[in-house]
Amino acid sequence: MTAMPKVLPELTELRSGVRRLLAPNPSMMTGPGTNTYLFGKREIAVLDPGPLLEAHLEKIVSVAAAPVRWIIATHTHPDHSPGAARLASMTGAELLGMPAPDGDHQDRTFRPTRVLGDGDVLRTDEFELEAIHTPGHASNHLCILHRASNWVFTGDHVIDGSTVVINPPDGNMKAYLASLARVRDLQPAALLPGHGDRITDPARVIDWIIAHRLAREEKVLAAVCAAPGSTTTELVPAVYADVPQDLYPWAERSLLAHLIKLAEDGTILNQDKRWLAAIKSGMVT
Numbered sequence: 001m002t003a004m005p006k007v008l009p010e011l012t013e014l015r016s017g018v019r020r021l022l023a024p025n026p027s028m029m030t031g032p033g034t035n036t037y038l039f040g041k042r043e044i045a046v047l048d049p050g051p052l053l054e055a056h057l058e059k060i061v062s063v064a065a066a067p068v069r070w071i072i073a074t075h076t077h078p079d080h081s082p083g084a085a086r087l088a089s090m091t092g093a094e095l096l097g098m099p100a101p102d103g104d105h106q107d108r109t110f111r112p113t114r115v116l117g118d119g120d121v122l123r124t125d126e127f128e129l130e131a132i133h134t135p136g137h138a139s140n141h142l143c144i145l146h147r148a149s150n151w152v153f154t155g156d157h158v159i160d161g162s163t164v165v166i167n168p169p170d171g172n173m174k175a176y177l178a179s180l181a182r183v184r185d186l187q188p189a190a191l192l193p194g195h196g197d198r199i200t201d202p203a204r205v206i207d208w209i210i211a212h213r214l215a216r217e218e219k220v221l222a223a224v225c226a227a228p229g230s231t232t233t234e235l236v237p238a239v240y241a242d243v244p245q246d247l248y249p250w251a252e253r254s255l256l257a258h259l260i261k262l263a264e265d266g267t268i269l270n271q272d273k274r275w276l277a278a279i280k281s282g283m284v285t
């Protein structure tokens, strides 16, 4: 569940008028760093300026080499949007996206001047970018469809070489799986993630993520049936035997996301912070 750091070039022209600039914030959670994408040549839209790193923001402006008119955030986690307000003050650009929801780990400095909803399109004479609302990793998460290429820019919805954290209550596993199916149904030609390299086989990768999550969900249900009345913490070792113990705090967040989904499906119940199967355990195979 951790990102695998791999080396990416700092600046890559992915196709004419679509560039990727890597922010210098590599870590276990961000892999090589956050990908900032630039669309256009004469007027620029910036997707995910990343954390508030002055040198990176200056680099965005110099790489753009044209007026930055729009700044879009896929979501308001600390590695994606905190540079946006500062970049807007440097360039006069409009801020597009969804406002930060309540809760921890949200960048409240990101206040969109234009709130994007599902299906909204930023149209210029150089490109069309369509917002696809993809809640799951974050309730305000947007993927961005670049219409000319049929590429989907996936932020943290799908990243390269790793699964993403679904951290309740803002993260929601049921919504996440539905949003994965949504992107798969777009039949994108490639996925351009917020971390890591271009994904050229979107259907295969999305199918693997869905299968991986459903396999984990089966383990969660089996663990609840084997030890009914367990707390979330007590279930971690049974479900995440394959994960190093120092990652258990993260595993517990994902486990809770699975438990909430199973409860939303009506398969299990929570009573006094303890989990029980909603059907007789003998019926679960």
Ligand SMILES: [Zn+2]
Pocket (backbone or CB within 6 Å): 075, 077, 137, 138, 156
């Ligand atoms: Zn995120």
